[in-house]
Amino acid sequence: MxxxxxxxxxxxxxxxxxxxxxxxxxxxxxxxxxxxxxxxxxxxxxxxxxxxxxxxxxxxxxxxxxxxxxxxxxxxxxxxxxxxxxxxxxxxxxxxxxxxxxxxxxxxxxxxxxxxxxxxxxxxxxxxxxxxxxxxxxxxxxxxxxxxxxxxxxxxxxxxxxAQVVMMLATDRTTPPLRVALATTHLALKDVAAAITFDSLSRTIAILHADLKSKFGLAQPRILVTGLNPHAGEGGYLGREEIDIISPVLEAAKANGIAVSGPYPADTLFQQKYLDEADCILAMYHDQGLPVLKYASFGHGINITLGxxxxxxxxxxxxxxxxxxxxxxxxxxxxxxxxxxxxxxxxxxxxxx
Missing domain, CATH: 3.40.718.10 (Isopropylmalate Dehydrogenase)
Known part of the structure; x- marks a missing residue:
């Protein structure tokens, strides 16, 4: 790398x-x-x-x-x-x-x-x-x-x-460095689900992949993606966004050569065994991913706008x-x-x- x-x-x-x-x-x-x-x-x-x-x-x-x-x-x-x-x-x-x-x-x-x-x-x-x-x-x-x-x-x-940018926060205070990108940014929670569409999420992953390569020198970035709902939807019982939108997007991205996997339950994804295998986590909304990063690095983390x-x-x-x-x-x-x-x-x- x-x-x-x-x-x-x-x-x-x-x-x-x-x-x-x-x-x-x-x-x-x-x-x-x-x-x-x-x-x-x-x-x-x-x-x-x-x-x-x-x-x-x-x-x-x-x-x-x-x-x-x-x-x-x-x-x-x-x-x-x-x-x-x-x-x-x-x-x-x-x-x-x-x-x-x-x-x-x-x-x-x-x-x-x-x-x-x-x-x-x-x-x-x-x-x-x-x-x-x-x-x-x-x-x-x-x-x-x-x-x-x-x-x-x-x-x-x-x-x-x-047309579209991606908000990512990062810190080098963890091993490996932790990067958390967002599928949506400053939206009211009630508006998040409607904002996550096949096209917008596909563009987000494409931007994330391209900029991690060109601006961070990562030859093949590894991106782990959270679900939107608790337990990543629990097989559809807690929401269908993972089945209807997120999983199809990930399969299409994989077909285009992007090293992406998920959707993972957000409450268990931020464990060392997963982070060791990731160059970036893609969370679905602001307060899903950023509290973890800010807890780990507040005062020494940074915000990066990709795209x-x-x-x-x-x-x-x-x-x-x-x-x-x-x-x-x-x-x-x-x-x-x-x-x-x-x-x-x-x-x-x-x-x-």
């Missing part, structure tokens, strides 16, 4: 260029973004996207040695990224619309947060960035700003005109407004480090494939 960390000498000489959106300004996103970008500056060329003056103030409080260099949006659009030195962190200035009080949400800044995503998406599609990493944002603030918003995953798909025309990773936690209100130095930037490192590994795996 190819090592996703492996890279040619040329790859090692050129640091992956990652756009880092700093998320909700009243939360811990700006702090963890700055800390991780500075810590990884010799391995990754991070480009922070946020209010340059606000980020500079935070950076100075974290460590006066941190050097942020601001770049206007217009300069970036006209000329792309200049060649910043290793001891400099670039910031594409995306000014906020209201003063920030740590821990206090302000809907006036909701649209500015979305603009940071638009800049990162545009730059990734144009090839200015090798990938993007997102700090947590507050969905309610964006909705309160008058923009219908359900989450990063759906927004990135819409803006990149991607996009660019690499995107994110932290596995929220805005932590309470920590932000308490002041700098209380937030753990481990998940941001993991998200940035994983994005860089995916870049290198793609270069070598």
């Amino acid at each position: 190819p090592d996703p960390l492996a890279a040619t000498p040329v790859d090692l000489q050129r640091r992956p260029v990652l756009a880092v959106t700093c998320g909700e300004p009243a939360g811990i996103g700006p702090e963890v973004s700055i800390r991780a970008a500075w810590q990884l500056r010799t391995q990754i060329k991070s480009v922070l996207i946020g209010d340059a003056a606000f980020l500079a103030m935070i950076a100075a409080d974290i460590d006066p040695q941190i050097r942020l260099v601001a770049l206007s949006q217009q300069a970036f659009l006209n000329d792309g990224l200049p060649d910043f030195a290793v001891d400099q962190i670039a910031v594409i200035d995306c000014q906020l619309d209201a003063h920030v009080q740590p821990g206090v949400l302000d809907a006036r800044n909701g649209r500015a947060v979305l603009r940071t995503l638009d800049i990162a998406i545009g730059g990734a599609l144009q090839g200015n960035f090798d990938g993007m990493v997102t700090a947590p944002l507050q969905k309610s603030t964006i909705n309160d700003a008058g923009v219908a918003f359900t989450g990063h995953t759906e927004y990135l798909a819409e803006k990149s005109v991607t 996009l025309p660019f690499i995107r990773t994110s932290v596995d936690h929220g805005t932590a407004l309470d920590l932000a209100a308490a002041g700098l130095g209380r937030a753990d930037h481990g998940s941001m480090l993991a998200a940035m490192n994983t994005a860089a590994q995916m870049v290198r795996a793609g270069r070598s494939s």
